[in-house]
Amino acid sequence: MKRDNNAKRGSNAKRFVLKGGTIVDSRGERRAEVAIEGGVVVEVGEALSGDAIDAGGAVIAPGFVDLHAHLREPGKEEAETIETGSRAGAKGGYTALVAMPNTDPPQDSVAVVDFVREQGRRAGLVEVVPSGCITLGRQGEALAPMAELAAAGVRIFTDDGNGVQDELLMRRAMEYGRGLDVTLAQHCEVATLTKGAVMNECQCCTTLGLPGWPAVAEELMVFRDIELARITGARVHFLHLSTARSVDLVRAAKRDGLPITAEVTPHHLSLDETRLMSFDTVYKVNPPLRSPRDIAALRKGVLDGTIDALATDHAPHPRRDKELSLDQAPPGMLGLETALGVALGVLEIDLPHLVRIMSINPARIAGIEARHGRDIEPGAPANLVVFDPNITWQVAPDELASKSRNTPFVGMTLRGRVRHTIFGGDFTVLDGEAQR
Amino acid sequence: MKHLRSIPELGADGLTRLLELTNHMVEVNRRPVPKVPALRGRTVVSLFFEDSTRTRLSFETAAKRLSADTMTFSVSTSSVNKGESLRDTVETITDMGVDAFVVRHKSAGIPWQISDWTTAAVVNAGDGWHQHPTQALVDCFTVREARGCERFDGLTLTIVGDIKHSRVARSNIAAFSMLGAQIVLVAPPTLLPPDVAHWPVTVSHSLDDVVGRTDILYMLRLQSERMSQGHVPNLREYSERFGLDARRLAMLPSDAVVMHPGPMNRGVEMLIDPSALPNSLIHRQVANGVSVRMAVLFDLLAGESSAGNLREVAP
Ligand SMILES: [Zn+2]
Ligand SMILES: [Zn+2]
Numbered sequence: 208m209k210r211d212n213n214a215k216r217g218s219n220a221k222r223f224v225l226k227g228g229t230i231v232d233s234r235g236e237r238r239a240e241v242a243i244e245g246g247v248v249v250e251v252g253e254a255l256s257g258d259a260i261d262a263g264g265a266v267i268a269p270g271f272v273d274l275h276a277h278l279r280e281p282g283k284e285e286a287e288t289i290e291t292g293s294r295a296g297a298k299g300g301y302t303a304l305v306a307m308p309n310t311d312p313p314q315d316s317v318a319v320v321d322f323v324r325e326q327g328r329r330a331g332l333v334e335v336v337p338s339g340c341i342t343l344g345r346q347g348e349a350l351a352p353m354a355e356l357a358a359a360g361v362r363i364f365t366d367d368g369n370g371v372q373d374e375l376l377m378r379r380a381m382e383y384g385r386g387l388d389v390t391l392a393q394h395c396e397v398a399t400l401t402k403g404a405v406m407n408e409c410q411c412c413t414t415l416g417l418p419g420w421p422a423v424a425e426e427l428m429v430f431r432d433i434e435l436a437r438i439t440g441a442r443v444h445f446l447h448l449s450t451a452r453s454v455d456l457v458r459a460a461k462r463d464g465l466p467i468t469a470e471v472t473p474h475h476l477s478l479d480e481t482r483l484m485s486f487d488t489v490y491k492v493n494p495p496l497r498s499p500r501d502i503a504a505l506r507k508g509v510l511d512g513t514i515d516a517l518a519t520d521h522a523p524h525p526r527r528d529k530e531l532s533l534d535q536a537p538p539g540m541l542g543l544e545t546a547l548g549v550a551l552g553v554l555e556i557d558l559p560h561l562v563r564i565m566s567i568n569p570a571r572i573a574g575i576e577a578r579h580g581r582d583i584e585p586g587a588p589a590n591l592v593v594f595d596p597n598i599t600w601q602v603a604p605d606e607l608a609s610k611s612r613n614t615p616f617v618g619m620t621l622r623g624r625v626r627h628t629i630f631g632g633d634f635t636v637l638d639g640e641a642q643r
Numbered sequence: 644m645k646h647l648r649s650i651p652e653l654g655a656d657g658l659t660r661l662l663e664l665t666n667h668m669v670e671v672n673r674r675p676v677p678k679v680p681a682l683r684g685r686t687v688v689s690l691f692f693e694d695s696t697r698t699r700l701s702f703e704t705a706a707k708r709l710s711a712d713t714m715t716f717s718v719s720t721s722s723v724n725k726g727e728s729l730r731d732t733v734e735t736i737t738d739m740g741v742d743a744f745v746v747r748h749k750s751a752g753i754p755w756q757i758s759d760w761t762t763a764a765v766v767n768a769g770d771g772w773h774q775h776p777t778q779a780l781v782d783c784f785t786v787r788e789a790r791g792c793e794r795f796d797g798l799t800l801t802i803v804g805d806i807k808h809s810r811v812a813r814s815n816i817a818a819f820s821m822l823g824a825q826i827v828l829v830a831p832p833t834l835l836p837p838d839v840a841h842w843p844v845t846v847s848h849s850l851d852d853v854v855g856r857t858d859i860l861y862m863l864r865l866q867s868e869r870m871s872q873g874h875v876p877n878l879r880e881y882s883e884r885f886g887l888d889a890r891r892l893a894m895l896p897s898d899a900v901v902m903h904p905g906p907m908n909r910g911v912e913m914l915i916d917p918s919a920l921p922n923s924l925i926h927r928q929v930a931n932g933v934s935v936r937m938a939v940l941f942d943l944l945a946g947e948s949s950a951g952n953l954r955e956v957a958p
Contacts, residue, residue, distance in 0.1 A: 405751075408837045408838075409837070409838060410838040410841045412836070412837065412838075413836035413837055413838040413839060413841065413842070414813070414841075414842075415751055415752070415773060416751040416770075416771050416772030416773030416774070416810060416813055417751050417752070417771070417772075417773070418772075419836075419837050421837075485755065486751070486752025486753075486755040486756055487756075488756075526728070527727070527728035527730075527731070528728075530728035530729055530730035530731075530756075531728060531729050532692075532729060532748060532749075532750035532752070532753055532756070533750050533751065533752050533756075534749065534750040534751075534771070535750065
């Protein structure tokens with residue numbers, strides 16, 4: 208199974224030049240050519256020499272960083288492996304993925320975290336950045352060895368899939384985490400309020416007879432963790448915000464100067480609760496698809512900077528798991544290969560802001576800003592994406608690189624498509640095709 | 644009609660058609676040999692993921708009286724979970740050559756999922772809290788029969804109890820409003836769905852306030868698990884506020900009728916001997932169950948030759 212890494216590495220020594228594109232990074236937009244050699248950007252300017260790669264009419268940006276990918280390995284390789292998930296990421300323009308810890312075994316030990324990182328290195332398609340569990344086994348009862356994990360390179364801790372229910376334990380995690388200079392990422396869900404829940408608590412769920420998932424189950428934990436961050440000074444990141452009130456709470460917390468960041472998923476920005484009227488389990492997701500009013504508030508939250516990052520919550524599931532009843536089917540949907548197209552399709556966002564929420568901000572939140580989300584200038588690692596922001600396209604499930612097919616975006620017109628992805632100076636995607 | 648999955652999907656015309664067809668089936672059931680060859684060669688499979696002997700037998704009796712073959716497939720949900728998806732189960736049964744699935748499941752939406760995976764007709768025999776359309780047809784037919792009217796304009800249907808978790812309530816709210824009835828729901832707020840304000844109903848939290856102004860008093864079953872989930876503090880308190888006792892019976896208008904979908908919780912929602920109820924339709928509900936389900940299966944499966952077949956069942 209192990210790939211021959213030496214053969215691959217050979218290619219990035221050769222110099223090539225991206226020609227005809229527009230650079231978009233934290234310094235704004237400018238037309239320039241980008242020369243890459245030996246895995247780094249070596250020159251930015253006009254009429255550069257080297258093998259020309261067409262970036263005509265496209266955007267050249269720092270590669271996308273996903274704060275929230277479920278890569279399913281170890282434990283559920285039937286749904287996805289680190290290699291297939293990495294390939295899906297590369298096709299979506301990503302050069303780094305934060306791997307969620309709800310694997311089996313979970314990412315609560317150095318051994319598992321090292322394994323995940325090493326599998327990522329073997330695949331060699333993106334940087335796989337393991338998150339660590341906040342609590343042992345994600346059980347919410349005792350802290351995971353956070354210092355050991357931090358020493359092994361973990362910068363972001365979460366029990367994603369579960370919220371940490373116990374207030375005291377969460378307070379301790381924040382206090383301890385502050386001493387380690389790490390970020391605590393919360394999946395906000397008060398579990399007693401969502402037992403058996405399938406869809407947003409709303410007019411639809413009343414009529415469809417599907418157990419309702421109230422917005423307050425998320426908002427209570429957002430509020431709690433904002434207040435805990437206030438007394439502990441810990442850096443807190445909110446995963447997949449889905450309600451209008453959550454956005455308001457985060458906006459107020461930021462106004463108070465608290466070290467809070469937040470993400471939103473492409474699906475919560477684009478799909479509403481009425482999708483469940485089809486009873487299709489592809490639309491079952493945690494947190495659930497919400498109301499059009501929530502969607503509008505989330506979009507506004509992105510545009511006014513309250514929400515820092517677009518994160519996919521890419522959650523592959525094999526066919527037979529989604530072909531169960533709605534109460535039994537697991538929540539989650541694919542996201543890596545469609546995030547850019549959905550974001551540009553539904554957000555009235557300028558390109559520098561898009562690059563901030565898909566690359567610069569998530570790289571900083573994940574603690575990998577030395578290698579990702581950097582300005583495109585000589586010396587920067589060549590982790591880049593080249594995309595066409597105006598091409599419209601439709602998802603063909605058979606063409607997805609992910610091992611699973613649970614995408615809700617079939618039939619939707621997406622805008623913006625990845626042309627090339629460059630990771631460590633190598634093309635992982637060239638002209639829309641995965642290279643390995 | 645391809646499937647019978649919910650009352651809103653069936654629509655007012657479909658509802659009226661099936662109620663008319665039920666009249667014919669009642670006539671068949673009065674014959675010395677209550678059997679017609681209308682669905683000979685057709686196969687109806689009951690796919691029950693949740694136990695309900697009453698409903699299953701009612702469907703299977705209906706199928707047999709129309710000369711259809713029947714199969715029963717009782718599955719505990721856990722066994723489906725082990726390795727086989729729900730879709731695999733449905734496709735396997737479809738391959739055996741069946742014409743209709745009669746489905747009962749604890750999760751809403753199952754009939755829609757199944758109809759994506761089979762060419763057979765799908766009849767919803769209860770999906771979670773969502774719909775139980777044949778029960779609503781039974782109840783509408785029973786009220787028509789008792790009141791001797793086709794529409795329910797001017798009548799008030801009062802549904803009492805656990806509306807939130809009730810597919811019977813959801814189906815009946817849709818069906819009785821299509822026929823013109825006014826609907827009043829009576830329950831503590833914990834047993835009402837979150838956004839009931841959008842339904843064509845009025846809501847009361849006091850049975851005493853509304854019992855004197857009802858034509859049809861529909862008592863729902865309260866499951867004891869609602870206590871452990873904190874929906875009601877205890878059964879005694881529930882019975883006192885929402886049970887039907889002699890005092891409330893006396894407040895009921897003299898021509899009002901009492902209904903219950905069964906099985907009844909004596910001593911919880913029903914505090915008097917139901918056989919002592921002067922205007923109970925509870926036995927008629929059970930009796931009409933087979934005729935209604937015959938009408939449904941006939942309508943779904945008799946196909947092109949249904950006009951000819953109807954002559955076979957008609958008097
Ligand atoms: Zn989550
Ligand atoms: Zn997640």
